Amino acid sequence: MTASRTSHPDTNGVTYQSSGVDIDAGNRLVEKIKPFVRRTLRPEVLGGIGGFGALFELPTGYRQPVLVSGTDGVGTKLKLAFQAARHSTIGIDLVAMSVNDILVQGAEPLFFLDYYACGKLDVDIAAEVIQGIASGCEQAGCALIGGETAEMPGMYAMGEYDLAGFAVGVVEKDRIINGSTIEKDDVLLGIASSGPHANGFSLIRKIISQNETVLDSMVAGGKLIDVLLAPTRIYAKPIMSLIRALPVKGLAHITGGGLSENIPRVLPVDTLARIDLASWVRPPLFIWLQQQGNVSEQEMLRVFNCGIGMVVILSVKHAQEALDILSAAGEAAWQIGTVRSREADAPPIEFV
Incomplete structure (x- = not known):
């Protein structure tokens, strides 16, 4: 983690700090995050925090x-984190969105x-976010x-920030998962989001705004803000266990x-997925x-995960074993569909 680059204050003229950038705050942040960053380190990491490159x-x-x-x-979910002044889990979302993406290739x-x-660094808020990361x-x-x-300074509204994340993984070349072996009658397992x-x-916030819903309202089995800010599930460990055990x-x-x-x-x-929408209970x-x-239902399925955060495709003969492995890892999962042959003019997915 590198701090903002600034110069030391100069009382005789305009300084970087007087323009709104505080190197000392950046340095305090680096020191504050070191303990929980160290907990993430793997044996392959060479060097420590603070270099020009890792x-x-x-x-x-x-x-x-x-x-x-x-x-x-993390997108506009950040807006709700700002509104609720909750910053402890948004970093988990950041990691999840990149890690879950590279995971699908078996990495x-x-x-x-x-x-x-x-715009202006608040060390405590930034530390809270990075602790979540x-x-x-x-x-x-x-x-x-x-x-x-x-x-x-001047780029962001007071109290707001933006996040981006970058993940790198590794996979054996002959074990890359690319879908090329998927065939008719394979099954789709859905893992709960x-x-x-x-x-x-953006759609969620528009619905809340149009209905003038208070974020502390009791909705869908809990406070709306709690349900919305629940961090994205990270599937890395259960999926890696599954990949090692079965031909996904x-x-x-x-x-x-x-x-x-x-x-x-x-x-x-030449294939399509037929999804049975009754095979899992859509969260409230x-x-x-x-x-x-x-x-509309079509829009719901195109915008949201509707309760399914990751889909696994494998042979029907491995379906039950896969469900058992996922259950043992603490994941709720269901067989949600099958692979079918596809005609040239047919859509690649059907919902029944």
Whole structure:
């Protein structure tokens, strides 16, 4: 984690600090986050926090290691975190969005870097956010090896910040999961989400605004703000256990684009996914959002995960064993569909 680069105060003229950038605050932040960043470190990490670049040695045991990278942010879910003054879990969302993306190609997450940008650095808030990032890295089994804190006066509203994350993983070349072996009669397993994760929040915020709903309202089995800010589930450890045990053919992270657009991304062109919407119970929040916003079913499936955060595709003969492995790892999962042959003019996904 590198602090904002500034000069020391000069009482005889204009200084960087007088323009709104405080190097001392940046240095205090670096010292404050060191203890929880250290907890994420893996044996492959070379060097410590504060260098110009982070060094990471490839893990041993790979014959033909392929690096897999991903980047993402948290989107307008940040607006609700600002509104509620809750910053402790938004960093978990940041890690999850990138880590879950690289996971679908079979990659073991290795390390993560973050970018925290603000108008004026509040050391306590930034430390809280980065502690959440470190927590997400611990959940994913990857090291938080670096990042950037950028203080940019005039770029952001007071009390607001933006986040971006970057994850790198590794997979054996001949074990890359790309969906090419998916065939007719394979099954789709859906693993439960923890809520909307970090997608669809512009629509969520519009529904809340139009209905003048108070964030502390009791909705969907709890306070609305608690349900909405539940951190994105990180699937790294259970999915890696599954991959090591069984021949997984395809994985889909249900992120922006919902179920409708993410599942087809991993299917061969001559197949389609038939999804049984009655195979899992849709969480109350999504029902509430659909009712309050008068959102069509088609739009719900295209925007939200609707309770399914990750989809696994494998042979029917491995389905029950996969469900048992996921259950033992603490994940709720269901068989939600099957792979079918697809005619040239047919859509790549059907909901029944």
